[in-house]
Amino acid sequence: METIMLVEDDQQIIANVSQTLQKWQYEPVVVKDWTKVAEEVTENQPDLVLCDITLPTFDGFYWIQEVRKKSPVPIIVISAADIDANVMHAVSAGADDYIMKPFSGAVLLAKIQALLRRNKLQRSQPLALAGASFNSLTNELAKGGGVVQLTPTEGAMLQILLLQRGQVVSKREILELLWQGGKYLNENTLNVNVSRLRGKLHQLGLDQYLVTERGLGYRLLADQEG
Numbered sequence: 001m002e003t004i005m006l007v008e009d010d011q012q013i014i015a016n017v018s019q020t021l022q023k024w025q026y027e028p029v030v031v032k033d034w035t036k037v038a039e040e041v042t043e044n045q046p047d048l049v050l051c052d053i054t055l056p057t058f059d060g061f062y063w064i065q066e067v068r069k070k071s072p073v074p075i076i077v078i079s080a081a082d083i084d085a086n087v088m089h090a091v092s093a094g095a096d097d098y099i100m101k102p103f104s105g106a107v108l109l110a111k112i113q114a115l116l117r118r119n120k121l122q123r124s125q126p127l128a129l130a131g132a133s134f135n136s137l138t139n140e141l142a143k144g145g146g147v148v149q150l151t152p153t154e155g156a157m158l159q160i161l162l163l164q165r166g167q168v169v170s171k172r173e174i175l176e177l178l179w180q181g182g183k184y185l186n187e188n189t190l191n192v193n194v195s196r197l198r199g200k201l202h203q204l205g206l207d208q209y210l211v212t213e214r215g216l217g218y219r220l221l222a223d224q225e226g
Helices: 013-023 037-044 059-066 085-094 105-120 151-161 172-181 185-203
Strands: 003-007 026-030 048-052 075-077 097-099 128-129 134-135 140-143 146-151 210-213 215-221
Touching: 003 013, 013 105, 013 134, 026 210, 037 140, 037 146, 048 059, 048 097, 048 105, 059 075, 059 085, 075 105, 085 097, 085 105, 085 185, 105 151, 128 151, 151 185, 151 215, 172 215, 185 210
Parallel strands: 003 026, 003 048, 048 075, 075 097
Antiparallel strands: 128 134, 134 140, 140 146, 210 215
């Protein structure tokens, strides 16, 4: 049974979401100590985290950043405020998707299932980039003795680009593949994710391979081009 951790303080939402999750054979786990959210996520090792923005101690953006320091677990942000600003901030912090309050159980379930499927995607052979291998099961990019952990969204984006190596992949195509063309997700959101991915590639000396084709999209260079 897969575990979903709720970083939420609204008892009604907790009750409703927990009921939906249990109905579909997920195990809900609720944060107990609001001063140790990241520690509880690490201890429980959930398969996915649902994180509200307005919380008793630090806000959800802070806790997403803290969780990201320790774990690539998929994170869905729950937002009730200005969705455009919150999505951008949440993505910058390390979130993978969002859902607006009030939301239906069906919509929440669809997002959870889609993100879990994406996170479980695996291929028989690791994808390679200039001597580095990418494991889409673990979202790890390894080169020599160095290993960089990507988030599910960063991993999915890299996989899209690797599968179309040498070709320009439009921003719209990436948005549709990653977030099903989400109404509130735009090119700025994508740009933030690309910046994060480029930063991870830089850690292995591979950032020069991710090229922005102005006005068109993004392209991963062939090895001989890097």
